[in-house]
Amino acid sequence: xxxxxxxxxxxxxxxxxxxxxxxxxxxxxxxxxxxxxxxxxxxxxxxxxxxxxxxxxxxxxxxxxxxxxxxxxxxxxxxxxxxxxxxxxxxxxxxxxxxxxxxxxxxxxxxxxxxxxxxxxxxxxxxxxxxxxxxxxxxxxxxxxxxxxxxxxxxxxxxxxxxxxxxxxxxxxxxxxxxxxxxxxxxxxxxxxxxxxxxxxxxxxxxxxxxxxxxxxxxxxxxxxxxxxxxxxxxxxxxxxxxxxxxxxxxxxxxxxxxxxxxxxxxxxxxxxxxxxxxxxxxxxxxxxxxxxxxxxxxxxxxxxxxxxxxxxxxxxxxxxxxxxxxxxxxxxxxxxxxxxxxxxxxxxxxxxxxxxxx
Amino acid sequence: xxxxxxxxxxxxxxxxxxxxxxxxxxxxxxxxxxxxxxxxxxxxxxxxxxxxxxxxxxxxxxxxxxxxxxxxxxxxxxxxxxxxxxxxxxxxxxxxxxxxxxxxxxxxxxxxxxxxxxxxxxxxxxxxxxxxxxxxxxxxxxxxxxxxxxxxxxxxxxxxxxxxxxxxxxxxxxxxxxxxxxxxxxxxxxxxxxxxxxxxxxxxxxxxxxxxxxxxxxxxxxxxxxxx
Numbered sequence: 001x002x003x004x005x006x007x008x009x010x011x012x013x014x015x016x017x018x019x020x021x022x023x024x025x026x027x028x029x030x031x032x033x034x035x036x037x038x039x040x041x042x043x044x045x046x047x048x049x050x051x052x053x054x055x056x057x058x059x060x061x062x063x064x065x066x067x068x069x070x071x072x073x074x075x076x077x078x079x080x081x082x083x084x085x086x087x088x089x090x091x092x093x094x095x096x097x098x099x100x101x102x103x104x105x106x107x108x109x110x111x112x113x114x115x116x117x118x119x120x121x122x123x124x125x126x127x128x129x130x131x132x133x134x135x136x137x138x139x140x141x142x143x144x145x146x147x148x149x150x151x152x153x154x155x156x157x158x159x160x161x162x163x164x165x166x167x168x169x170x171x172x173x174x175x176x177x178x179x180x181x182x183x184x185x186x187x188x189x190x191x192x193x194x195x196x197x198x199x200x201x202x203x204x205x206x207x208x209x210x211x212x213x214x215x216x217x218x219x220x221x222x223x224x225x226x227x228x229x230x231x232x233x234x235x236x237x238x239x240x241x242x243x244x245x246x247x248x249x250x251x252x253x254x255x256x257x258x259x260x261x262x263x264x265x266x267x268x269x270x271x272x273x274x275x276x277x278x279x280x281x282x283x284x285x286x287x288x289x290x291x292x293x294x295x296x297x298x299x300x301x302x303x304x305x306x307x308x309x310x311x312x313x314x315x316x317x318x319x320x321x322x323x324x325x326x327x328x329x330x331x332x333x334x335x336x337x338x339x340x341x342x343x344x345x346x347x348x349x350x351x352x353x354x355x356x357x358x359x
Numbered sequence: 360x361x362x363x364x365x366x367x368x369x370x371x372x373x374x375x376x377x378x379x380x381x382x383x384x385x386x387x388x389x390x391x392x393x394x395x396x397x398x399x400x401x402x403x404x405x406x407x408x409x410x411x412x413x414x415x416x417x418x419x420x421x422x423x424x425x426x427x428x429x430x431x432x433x434x435x436x437x438x439x440x441x442x443x444x445x446x447x448x449x450x451x452x453x454x455x456x457x458x459x460x461x462x463x464x465x466x467x468x469x470x471x472x473x474x475x476x477x478x479x480x481x482x483x484x485x486x487x488x489x490x491x492x493x494x495x496x497x498x499x500x501x502x503x504x505x506x507x508x509x510x511x512x513x514x515x516x517x518x519x520x521x522x523x524x525x526x527x528x529x530x531x532x533x534x535x536x537x538x539x540x541x542x543x544x545x546x547x548x549x550x551x552x553x554x555x556x557x558x559x560x561x562x563x564x565x566x567x568x569x570x571x572x573x574x575x576x577x578x579x580x581x582x583x584x585x586x587x
Contacts, residue, residue, distance in 0.1 A: 049480055075483045088481035092499045101495070105486035149485045 001026050002060050002153075002185050008045055010052040010209075012038055017045075017052075017209040025153070025185035028176065030200025030217065032190060038209040039189040043155045046187070047082050048075030059153060079107045081151030081184075085158045087142035089130035095141050096126040102149040114181050120144045120174055136167025140174070147178060154179065154186040160195065172198050194355075197221065197238040197278040222319055222326045235317065236280035239325040243273045258323030263297045264354050278355045281317055284329035285350040288339050298351035302327065304343055307336065320349050362555045365532050366540035373448070373536060374516040377455040381463040381512050382505065384456070389467035390493070407464050410457060415521030422454050422526050446528035451536070454526055455516045462511040470504020471497060502578055510571045514564060 002025045010017040017038040023029075031039050044050040046057065048064065051072070057064040064073045089098050099117070117123055120140050130138060139159055146154065156175065160168040176199050179186040188199050196203055196217060203220040205213040213220050218238045241255040246267050253268040254261060255277070262277075269275055291299065300322050308317040316336050320327040327349055341347070388407065392400055410418060426433045426444035436444045444450035474497050482492045520538040527534035529543070537556060544553035 047484055049483065076486050076488055079486070080484060082481070082484035084477070084481065086477070088477050090478060090482075090496060101482075101487075102485045105491075107486055145485070 003058075004060075004153075004185075005056065005058040006046075007057075008042070008052045008055040010041065010045065010050075010055070012041060012209055015208045017041055019209075019211055021211065025187075027201035028179050028186045028188050028199050030188050030190070030196040030203045031206060032193065032196050032203060033206035034191055037206040039191075039206055040157055042206070043082065043157050043187065043189055046153070047080045047155055048073065048078050049082075077107075079150075079152040081146035081149055081154045083139070083142050083146050083154070083156045083159045085162055087130070087138035089133075089138060089141055089145070091130055093130075094126065095122065095128050095130065095133070098130070098141060098145050099126075099148050102145045106148065106150040114178065116144050116147050116178075119178060119181075134167070135163040136171065139163055139167075139171055143171070143174065143178075147182065147184075151184060154184045156186065156188045158190050159188075161190070161192070168195075175199060193221070193236065194278060197236070198276060218326065222328050235328060235330065236278055236283075237326060237328045239277050239279070239327075241275060241277050243269045243271050243275065245271060257325055260300050260323050260325075262300075262351070262354060264356055266356075268356050275356055279327060279351060280353070280355075281328040281330035283351060283353040284320075284327055285352065286318060286320075286329050286331055286335075286339065286341070287348045287350060288345075290348055291350070294350070296350050296352060298354065300327075300349045300351070302347055302349045304341055304345045304347055306343055307341060320347070322349060361552060362559065363535075363537075363540045363552070366535050366537045366556075367559065369448075369532065369535065370517055370537040373451055373455060374513045376452050377459060377516045378463075378509050378513045380452070381456055381459060382509060385460065385463035385467055385508065389464045390471055390497075392464070393468045393471035408461050410459070411461050415458065415519070416525060418454070418458060419522040419525030422450075422457070422522065426450055426453075426526060445526055446530055446534060448533055451523060451527055451534055454522050455519060458519060458522055459512045459515045462515045463508045466504045466507040466511065467501065470501035470507075473504075474500045503575060506571060506575060506578070510567065514567065517560070517564070 004021075004023050004025050006019050006021045006023070008017060008019045014036075015038075019042065031042065033039050041050065045052050045055070046064075052065075052067065054067050056066045056068070059078075062073070063071050064078055065071060089095075090101065093101065099122070117126075120143065122141060122144050125133065125137060125141060130141070133141065139162070143156075143159065159175070160171050163171065172195060175186070175188070188196075190196060200217045203213075203215065203217040204211055205220060213223055218240075221236065221238050239257055241257040241262065243253060244256045244261070245254040246252075247254070248267070251266060252263045253266060254263055255275070256262070257277075264277075285296075287299075302320040302322040304318060305321045305326070306319040314332050314334075315330050316333045318329045318331060318336065318341060320329060329349060339347075388403070392404060392407075423445070424430060426436075428434055428437055428443055428445075433444050436442070436449075440449070442449065444453065478496055478500075479492050482496050487495070518538065519536070520542070523534065523536055523539055524542075527536070527539065529535050529539050537560060541553055541556040541560075544550070544556065
């Protein structure tokens, strides 16, 4: 657990970045928001690549910045690792030399318990020049290079946005696992809700330079007023589940969370694994009575906890409690009126699709 | 009709010393010009470029005045070394440094400007100090700029004539460089010697350029070494 005191005031052209927070960093902190919200600037200020007009930064017991007292720790002495959107590998060095560059400049010595080359499967790339690598490979090397430097804090600025979908899932899984295994506090910036759902433990939502929501990822994801940030089609819920069985005949995996059971397509993980699910609001339908004759396999008893307010559009978001978990459903306003939905009502949630974190 | 080997040898010495010294001296100047945003940059750029547009005799004239033992630089040099700057090899080197300065600074400046600043940011976050970044990122990525600067400086110094004529004094073995020897051969109507000297310079220059362009291609290809 590492403490971080943030007090930043910075002009971003159209608006101001203004953040006052004291937090304990553990695991992955996701920072979500539309482009131009100031997410990247926040990371650059933390890394010391830019200086704020006014501010104070204290990481653990080290003061990185205090504009009032004239304290400023130069970027290269902060021990902050930064993975950029565009890998930024040194073009005149091989992959191996890029990694060695970082290793030789690592501030903290001692034996690392994790072999990063092996963990990120970089062995076969070592002799290659960066320009011969694919986008996904480049980003994997960039992550490896930063971790070789043994940072005290890891900053990831949309690290997977420039690579294809398949490579994206692989890299996200690497990030999640390595952040945990190395125990390095991580801040992950993205405008993709789906990435946050898989990677983040805690979530910050930023808009126009300000922090508008924060908390555990599952909780923030279900806050109704975040629609405009998370995007109309991307809203959804995150929940943790356990793999309980595989059906080889039907190629289905049975998952459980609390007392509820879900079936998802494909054989996922091994029995006993804990995985994360993401359920988009538009994939959840509501029935007031238990429906029969349905092709949808996942029907869960739930209680309405809240309804979204005052929208003029066709849709409304409804929050449901399902055991310990919260689900978000997006239905038409007409349906909500016809079903006369209200808080406290018992209903059934029909899940049309569930996506699972890739292994 | 004899080829003046001593004049050729002196020219090579002068060009080598000048090139080596200028690559070192021009590096901080070019780096500052390529990174600073101060108003003074424009002034320094103009001053560095002056030798490109001034007639060599103008520079030669001012140096003649400055190198005189009663002027400050000349007197200071004399007190320091006991020799004079005028009509000496040291004086020629000093003059060449000024005369060839833009040929070293400008290619380096262009090369430095071409180094992606984002790579330097990445290096910073890996704990690399500014000197370390310069040595390990900027320098290797500017190899072609250094090669170009070295060749242009060397060639330009070999071709120097007007300034040498004014401050060198044409002393054999000390300041009588190839271009002066050629000029004197023509003046004395010794066309045979003039032909020899001109041909040697021509072949030499062509050979150097050929080698450099070949090397340049090798560097360019080396940067995109295919993987094995």
